Amino acid sequence: MxxxxxxxxxxxxxxxxxxxxxxxxxxxxxxxxxxxxxxxxxxxxxxxxxxxxxxxxxxxxxxxxxxxxxxxxxxxxxxxxxxxxxxxxxxxxxxxxxxxxxxxxxxxxxxxxxxxxxxxxxxxxxxxxxxxxxxxxxxxxxxxxxxxxxxxxxxxxxxxxxxxxxxxxxxxxxxxxxxxxxxxxxxxxxxxxxxxxxxxxxxxxxxxxxxxxxxxxxxxxxxxxxxxxxxxxxxxxxxxxxxxxxxxxxxxxxxxxxxxxxxxxxxxxxxxxxxxxxxxxxxxxxxxxxxxxxxxxxxxxxxxxxxxxxxxxxxxxxxxxxxxxxxxAPDLPEHPFDATPARTTFAPDRLPIDFQWLRIPAPERLFSLTERPGALRLFGRESPGSQFEHALVARRQTEIAFTAETEIDMQPGDYQHFAGLVAWYGRFKFHYLAVTANEAGERVLTVYSCPADWPDARITLPIAPIPLPGEAPVRLGCDVDGAVLRFRYAREGGDWRDLGIALDQSAISDEAGNGPGNNFTGAFVGMCAHDTSGRGRPADFLHFFYEAR
The missing domain is CATH 2.115.10.20 (Glycosyl hydrolase domain; family 43)
Structure with a gap:
C-alpha cells in the first residue's frame, strides 16, 4: 500500500x-x-x-x-x-x-x-x-x-x-x-x-x-x-x-x-x-x-x-x-491525527471519548470520576442481563488481536457483589473476569462465560474460584488473538498469571447465537460492576490499557 x-x-x-x-x-x-x-x-x-x-x-x-x-x-x-x-x-x-x-x-x-x-x-x-x-x-x-x-x-x-x-x-x-x-x-x-x-x-x-x-x-x-x-x-x-x-x-x-x-x-x-x-x-x-x-x-x-x-x-x-x-485516495492533502494513547487514566472532568455505557441517560447512577480522584468508580447495579441499569463502561474492540488490562480496587461484601474486566457483545454474549466473594465472604477471582451457543444462553464457570487474600488492588488482563481469549491476573507486586483456559472470542460476535443479520453491534472490552443485592456497592478502576497485538 x-x-x-x-x-x-x-x-x-x-x-x-x-x-x-x-x-x-x-x-x-x-x-x-x-x-x-x-x-x-x-x-x-x-x-x-x-x-x-x-x-x-x-x-x-x-x-x-x-x-x-x-x-x-x-x-x-x-x-x-x-x-x-x-x-x-x-x-x-x-x-x-x-x-x-x-x-x-x-x-x-x-x-x-x-x-x-x-x-x-x-x-x-x-x-x-x-x-x-x-x-x-x-x-x-x-x-x-x-x-x-x-x-x-x-x-x-x-x-x-x-x-x-x-x-x-x-x-x-x-x-x-x-x-x-x-x-x-x-x-x-x-x-x-x-x-x-x-x-x-x-x-x-x-x-x-x-x-x-x-x-x-x-x-x-x-x-x-x-x-x-x-x-x-x-x-x-x-x-x-x-x-x-x-x-x-x-x-x-x-x-x-x-x-x-x-x-x-x-x-x-x-x-x-x-x-x-x-x-x-x-x-x-x-x-x-x-x-x-x-x-x-x-x-x-x-x-x-x-x-x-x-x-x-x-x-x-x-x-x-x-x-x-x-x-x-482522493487528491487531497494528507491530514493524519495523533494516535490515542494505549493507557487511559481517569480525570474528573469527563470520561475519555473512546468509552461508552449502556442505555441510561443518567451516568451518575452508574459511575463517578470524582468520588475517588484518579479512578473510575463504578456502582454495582443490576445483573449482566439487565436492560435498565447496568454499570458497564467499555470501548470498542478495533483489532483482531489485542491486549487489555485494568487494575481494580474492590472489597466485595458477598457473592452478589462482583466486578472486573469483561469482553462484551450483549446480555447473552460475554466473558467476564470478576472479583467477588465466596459464600464465606472471602475475596476470590472467578470467570463467568456466556458464549451464546446454547439456546438458553446459560452461564458457565470455567475455573474454580482463585483466593485473593488481603485488600490490595488486583490487576486483570486479557489477550485476544482472533477467536481465542485468555484471561490473566496479577496480585500486588506479583507477576502475571495465566488462568490456563482458552475462551471462544468468536462467540462475542454478530453471527454467534441466532446467526448473521439478527445482531447489529460488535465486541467491546471494558470494566463493569454488579450488585444484585441492590445495595449499589462500588468498585474502583485505577486505569485502563488497550493495545493492538
Missing amino acids: TMTEIQNPILPGFNPDPSILRVGDDYYIATSTFEWYPGVQIHHSRDLRHWRLLTRPLDRAAQLDMRGDPDSGGVWAPCLTRADGQFWLIYTDMKRRDGAWKDSHNYLVTAPAIEGPWSDPVYLNSSGFDPSLFHDEDGRKWLLNMVWDHNQTGGDRFGGILCQEYSVAEQRLTGPVHNIYRGTDHKLTEGPHLYRRDGYYYLLTAEGGTGYDHAVTMARSRDLLGPYETDPQKHLVTAKDAPDAYLQRAGHGDIVETQGGEFYLVHLCSRPLDETRATETGRADGIHADDVRRSPLGRETAIQKLTWEPGAFPRLAHGGPAPAATVP
Whole structure:
C-alpha cells in the first residue's frame, strides 16, 4: 500500500450504517450506536483516509432514553446533513425489534456546529426505520424511511421506501405519504439516501438484510416521487457473490463528492476471522466446530472510490460490485491525527471519548470520576442481563488481536457483589473476569462465560474460584488473538498469571447465537460492576490499557 491508497475499513470496530457529509474541507461520518450511550458516533476527516472520533451528540434524556431497549435496539441508522446554516441529524430509537411488530420512533435534532449544542428532538414518525432527510434545490425538505409492514407473512415485511415533506416552520411532517420504491427481488429494502444530479433523483438503498447477502442498490427517477427505475446492474456494491473477499456483508452506504469532483461511497462491512471462514471441516482450533463465519469487530465502515459519468449510474472505480480492501485516495492533502494513547487514566472532568455505557441517560447512577480522584468508580447495579441499569463502561474492540488490562480496587461484601474486566457483545454474549466473594465472604477471582451457543444462553464457570487474600488492588488482563481469549491476573507486586483456559472470542460476535443479520453491534472490552443485592456497592478502576497485538 502506498501513501496514495486508503486501507479499509476506515472506521474499524463497531461502526455501521455510515452517513457521510462534506462541509468545505471537512468530512464527517455518523454511524449507529444502538444501545450504547451517548448516541451516534461522528468521526471527522480532512482526507478520507485518517479519521478521529469527534463527538456523540445524543447525550441527554430529552434526546435519548434507552432504558428497556433490547440488545441491538436503540439508535439505528442516523443521517447527517447540512443546510440553511446548520447541521441536521435524523435517527431512530428502536424500542422493539423482534417479532411481527417494530416500535421505531424517528427524530430530528439540529445544531449550529458539529460539536453542538444539539437541540431537543422533533418527533417525526414511527412507520419504519432508517430515516434520512433530503434537502431539495428548491428549499423543500423530504423525509425518507423504509416502512414496516407487519401484515406480511412471507418473511419480508419491508414494505418499500416512504417519502413525505417536512415543514420547518411547523416542525412536523406534512402532506401525503408516498411509497416511492419497493425495491428489487433481493428484498429487505431499507437505508434510503437521495441525491440530485444531471436532472435525475438518484435513490440509494440497502437490500438483502445485514448478513452475507447485504448489498447497495441504486435507482433513479426524473421526478422525486417516482417512478424509480432500478440500475440495470442492480447492486452498486455487494460481497454476496465474493465469499473470499476480505470485506464481507457490504451494504448500507452513502455517497460524498470531494472538493475536486471525485466521488466516494462509504458502506458497512465486516471482516470474518480467518479461522471461521472455513467450511464443513470446521474450525482447526477445536473451540467451536461449525462453518459459520464470525466477525467479533462487528459491522465496520469502509470506503470505495466511484466513477459517476454524467447521466449514468455510478460504478465502483475498480470494476464489479465486490468491495476492495484498498482504494485510491482522493487528491487531497494528507491530514493524519495523533494516535490515542494505549493507557487511559481517569480525570474528573469527563470520561475519555473512546468509552461508552449502556442505555441510561443518567451516568451518575452508574459511575463517578470524582468520588475517588484518579479512578473510575463504578456502582454495582443490576445483573449482566439487565436492560435498565447496568454499570458497564467499555470501548470498542478495533483489532483482531489485542491486549487489555485494568487494575481494580474492590472489597466485595458477598457473592452478589462482583466486578472486573469483561469482553462484551450483549446480555447473552460475554466473558467476564470478576472479583467477588465466596459464600464465606472471602475475596476470590472467578470467570463467568456466556458464549451464546446454547439456546438458553446459560452461564458457565470455567475455573474454580482463585483466593485473593488481603485488600490490595488486583490487576486483570486479557489477550485476544482472533477467536481465542485468555484471561490473566496479577496480585500486588506479583507477576502475571495465566488462568490456563482458552475462551471462544468468536462467540462475542454478530453471527454467534441466532446467526448473521439478527445482531447489529460488535465486541467491546471494558470494566463493569454488579450488585444484585441492590445495595449499589462500588468498585474502583485505577486505569485502563488497550493495545493492538
